[in-house]
């Protein structure tokens with residue numbers, strides 16, 4: 001059973017653990033659950049987030065300065081009341097530092113079956129890590145872009161059959177302005193078709209409920225990051241979530 | 246470029262040197278890196294490419310650089326000491342070798358815009374120079390703090406026609422300038438990213454090492470002429486990211502009798518918390534697209550290193566060095582700010598050569614290594630000290 005496969009179109013939100021306050025995570029999870037969000041990506045802050053634009057860079061820096069780290073994040077997750085599905089998202093280095101085995105054990109204990117490690121490529125994953133991850137029931141979701149070849153998409157979809165394919169809306173760092181033109185949407189629809197039975201979500205640059213609707217029409221759902229974090233920064237997350245509904 | 250030196254210079258198909266290296270990059274960067282890799286494999290072994298590169302190194306850079314027998318250092322250390330004079334290259338350091346190699350490749354690829362990161366500004370100046378020569382647009386990312394510390398080099402780059410963009414994220418130094426360059430590359434895949442050392446995702450370490458390998462290639466023939474043997478007993482080079490060291494070691498990795506000594510900056514001292522001695526203080530981790538030794542905190546956040554020498558304060562080290570150090574092929578020595586300053590002064594006043602602060606670390610390492618009277622030691626003098634005069638004057 002793939003928990004990301006549902007009969008309805010979904011919305012997922014990305015939050016940076018430790019932002020805006022060190023212990024904000026569990027409040028955030030409860031808020032997102034009560035607002036009908038389908039699953040949450042919890043970002044592990046890193047000092048050098050290569051694929052991220054200014055918003056997530058800033059939230060990561062604040063979170064690190066607040067004292068967030070991986071052991072503490074796991075502690076907070078052990079204390080959570082929310083039953084929302086959680087996907088951990090983080091650059092590889094803090095995970096190496098924590099220890100891959102320790103990391104996978106914690107995921108297993110917490111019932112987290114999907115992680116997104118944006119700087120771990122499929123090739124390196126397959127050669128060095130796949131056996132280990134799968135033995136702990138952890139199945140990464142991998143990124144593709146609208147420019148990915150059909151062959152690459154097919155391979156990614158196969159590898160993600162227990163998680164989901166993460167399609168980035170355009171080949172750009174997070175938080176940019178995406179243009180969801182008809183041509184773009186057609187390409188997304190084609191990619192969705194290639195993904196077959198593997199759920200496919202679209203993220204990066206999704207801001208408004210109109211964006212969400214467009215993206216949902218050609219995928220299993222939308223993933224919102226920077227736009228939500230900006231609202232959190234202004235203390236306007238409730239308003240933001242209301243608008244999404 | 247014709248000699249192939251396995252295994253330290255030749256990574257496997259995924260770019261690994263032992264457990265280090267690889268391409269730990271987001272999928273967004275994959276097309277860029279793949280395009281680079283296939284162009285590198287296609288062009289760099291072609292004869293016309295090699296010829297063009299060799300001609301530029303000769304006529305534009307002024308190669309071969311001399312291998313100078315330093316009688317004063319030889320006397321002081323009771324052995325034979327040679328200096329490989331990379332300081333005499335056009336623009337004053339080894340960095341130009343790599344900048345020209347990569348710009349030729351960029352040209353073959355039909356690129357029009359070059360981006361680069363720089364710390365002290367040496368690689369930025371070399372890149373701006375190569376871009377001026379080849380009529381390329383040049384955009385250099387430099388940490389906001391480094392721009393203040395190295396203002397004359399900012400002016401030099403701008404005078405050469407480059408645009409310098411301050412990196413305002415993170416700690417606002419070299420590692421952040423590198424992040425910004427990579428982000429810019431993700432968002433502008435038509436640009437060519439000209440990285441300045443043997444760091445970054447595969448194939449950069451392999452490629453930069455190859456373009457710098459001219460250093461040891463020349464050393465071999467120069468030593469043969471001067472001593473009757475191509476092989477010294479020791480080669481000593483400083484390591485920031487490790488490009489001058491990779492070039493100086495390249496054609497010696499396979500000759501086990503040649504001891505390879507990499508010199509890292511220990512800043513105010515290894516235990517002071519103000520150091521850049523990655524191999525002593527680092528642990529395996531991923532930064533800027535490769536697995537390497539990395540200076541990091543308890544929870545895997547990359548720490549900001551310190552050295553008086555801006556070219557050596559990088560928190561990582563090239564993956565080929567990480568591997569070679571772990572294998573015991575390369576030995577490491579660390580040198581403090583103070584020792585480097587004093588070695589710079591000594592070379593200036595005894596030989597009339599003002600070395601770069603980075604290279605002064607390699608000179609100072611002689612105090613820390615065991616030397617026998619029959620030793621023939623080559624020190625790679627990676628650059629000249631014009632840019633460091635302020636430090637030298639202040640330290641008097």
Ligand SMILES: Cc1ncc(COP(=O)(O)O)c(C=O)c1O
Nearest residue numbers: 485486487488489556603627628
């Ligand atoms: C003169 C000189 N030597 C050495 C270095 C360190 O770089 P690498 O370790 O890549 O040779 C620099 C970097 O700016 C430099 O300018």
